[in-house]
Amino acid sequence: MDHFVKWFRNSTPYINAHRGKTFVVCISGEAVAAPGFQDLAQDLTLLTSLGVRLVLVHGVGPQLAQRLAGAALELTHHEHIPVLPAAALPALKTAIGATRLDIEAAFSSGLPQTPMDGAGLRVVAGNFVIARPVGVRGGVDHHHSGEIRRLETVAIRQMLQQEAVVLLSPIGYSTTGEAFFLQTEAVATHAAIALGADKLIFLEEGEEEADARAGSNRPDQLDPGQAERLAGAAGFPPARRAAWMGCIQAGRGGVPRAHLIPRRREGALLQELFTRDGIGTLITAGKYDVVREATVEDIGGLLALIAPLEARGILVHRSREQLELEIGNFVVMQRDQAILACAALYGFADEDAGEIACVAVDPDYRELGLGHELLAHLEQRAWTRGLRRLFVLTTQTAHWFIEHGYRPARIEDLPVARQALYNYKRNSKVFLKTLEAAPATRRP
Numbered sequence: 001m002d003h004f005v006k007w008f009r010n011s012t013p014y015i016n017a018h019r020g021k022t023f024v025v026c027i028s029g030e031a032v033a034a035p036g037f038q039d040l041a042q043d044l045t046l047l048t049s050l051g052v053r054l055v056l057v058h059g060v061g062p063q064l065a066q067r068l069a070g071a072a073l074e075l076t077h078h079e080h081i082p083v084l085p086a087a088a089l090p091a092l093k094t095a096i097g098a099t100r101l102d103i104e105a106a107f108s109s110g111l112p113q114t115p116m117d118g119a120g121l122r123v124v125a126g127n128f129v130i131a132r133p134v135g136v137r138g139g140v141d142h143h144h145s146g147e148i149r150r151l152e153t154v155a156i157r158q159m160l161q162q163e164a165v166v167l168l169s170p171i172g173y174s175t176t177g178e179a180f181f182l183q184t185e186a187v188a189t190h191a192a193i194a195l196g197a198d199k200l201i202f203l204e205e206g207e208e209e210a211d212a213r214a215g216s217n218r219p220d221q222l223d224p225g226q227a228e229r230l231a232g233a234a235g236f237p238p239a240r241r242a243a244w245m246g247c248i249q250a251g252r253g254g255v256p257r258a259h260l261i262p263r264r265r266e267g268a269l270l271q272e273l274f275t276r277d278g279i280g281t282l283i284t285a286g287k288y289d290v291v292r293e294a295t296v297e298d299i300g301g302l303l304a305l306i307a308p309l310e311a312r313g314i315l316v317h318r319s320r321e322q323l324e325l326e327i328g329n330f331v332v333m334q335r336d337q338a339i340l341a342c343a344a345l346y347g348f349a350d351e352d353a354g355e356i357a358c359v360a361v362d363p364d365y366r367e368l369g370l371g372h373e374l375l376a377h378l379e380q381r382a383w384t385r386g387l388r389r390l391f392v393l394t395t396q397t398a399h400w401f402i403e404h405g406y407r408p409a410r411i412e413d414l415p416v417a418r419q420a421l422y423n424y425k426r427n428s429k430v431f432l433k434t435l436e437a438a439p440a441t442r443r444p
């Protein structure tokens with residue numbers, strides 16, 4: 001029970017953060033055909049119950065392959081683009097039709113004792129994607145293979161507003177009334193950008209992807225540049241490239257967060273969205289700022305940042321010499337060449353304790369979460385160094401620390417060595433946070 005209560009409380013910030021947001025979730029045809037699809041549909045239903053506006057994009061890989069094989073046809077590729085002859089179009093239409101029906105059926109179940117009980121969710125599919133033919137490339141006619149021209153975003157938004165799940169298939173219609181086969185990942189990426197979605201989520205296939213991140217080399221968080229380097233490296237699985245490139249493109253196209261989640265891992269979607277560290281890889285362009293250890297070269301920038309705060313009595317005065325001596329304790333957040341923020345962690349290793357000090361954000365960059373990020377970074381550092389009790393002494397910023405989980409403490413609670421240095425004239429308030437688990441690496 002304790003575990004449940006703790007887990008539920010910890011998930012609250014994520015529930016609040018996701019409410020009213022638009023998520024584009026891309027699943028493969030394999031996911032729909034898999035025995036666990038009903039569970040995935042339940043997890044997606046849960047998202048909508050928590051107020052998420054859901055656009056679901058599905059693939060048709062195995063469904064199409066099966067029907068093409070039945071018609072003694074095969075999908076060929078030219079320059080990584082499928083070539084879909086007119087003879088294969090009926091197979092595509094039946095594959096998409098059948099997959100849509102399976103999805104609609106899964107979302108319609110409402111058995112008692114399941115999360116679907118009483119959900120009454122509507123799934124809406126339609127002619128939301130306008131396409132044009134790929135045409136002839138390198139002398140090869142791609143026939144019914146198409147590219148996305150635009151999305152009917154107004155119509156999709158109306159459906160989302162009515163709390164329906166919008167279902168998009170890898171097919172688009174041209175203004176001449178023809179149907180064209182589209183790449184599923186491209187539909188999802190395009191939809192996320194065009195709708196200004198808050199998240200683009202790919203549920204990735206692959207046995208190795210079923211491993212938890214801890215047991216694999218799956219990176220936790222990347223910016224689009226890092227993700228591009230990784231996806232472009234030799235040995236990167238070609239089957240995963242389209243989803244990765246979609247996340248990169250979405251990140252650059254203004255989608256704040258793109259997630260790659262192992263589909264075969266039970267409950268991966270919920271773990272990614274409602275736990276502190278997630279389970280997949282998050283690609284976010286939000287990380288323009290580099291947090292790094294300070295060096296003596298930063299002292300000029302540090303002084304410029306903290307001197308005005310020292311003058312106002314918010315921070316304790318530190319001379320240039322003192323900063324030089326203590327520079328190893330400082331981290332800075334840098335954008336281009338400018339130092340936007342700094343903070344320090346002083347360790348008292350024999351007491352498993354640390355002091356957070358000198359947290360300062362350039363006034364032009366306040367209230368953007370930089371202070372939060374820096375504090376989270378120092379808490380991570382403290383955790384890795386085995387420091388479990390974190391102190392902070394402050395005169396004017398008490399509430400900010402309280403909001404970050406720090407609780408009032410007494411001077412006697414400070415490490416003995418720090419008590420001796422306590423400045424009674426300054427009369428700072430003491431706050432303490434006990435780290436019980438590794439601090440979160442991601443914000444809600």
Ligand SMILES: CC(C)(COP(=O)(O)OP(=O)(O)OC[C@H]1O[C@@H](n2cnc3c(N)ncnc32)[C@H](O)[C@@H]1OP(=O)(O)O)[C@@H](O)C(=O)NCCC(=O)NCCS
Pocket residue numbers: 309314315356357358359360361362365366367368369370371372373393394396397398399400
């Ligand atoms: C405190 C400080 C580091 C926060 O940095 P930041 O990047 O603006 O913080 P975040 O964006 O993560 O958080 C902003 C939130 O903190 C609140 N906040 C900022 N300063 C606060 C303070 N002194 N007391 C209480 N809340 C404060 C803001 O109102 C905002 O709340 P909201 O999102 O509910 O509107 C920054 O204001 C600063 O440099 N202050 C001067 C130096 C200082 O006081 N340092 C601490 C002494 S060690």
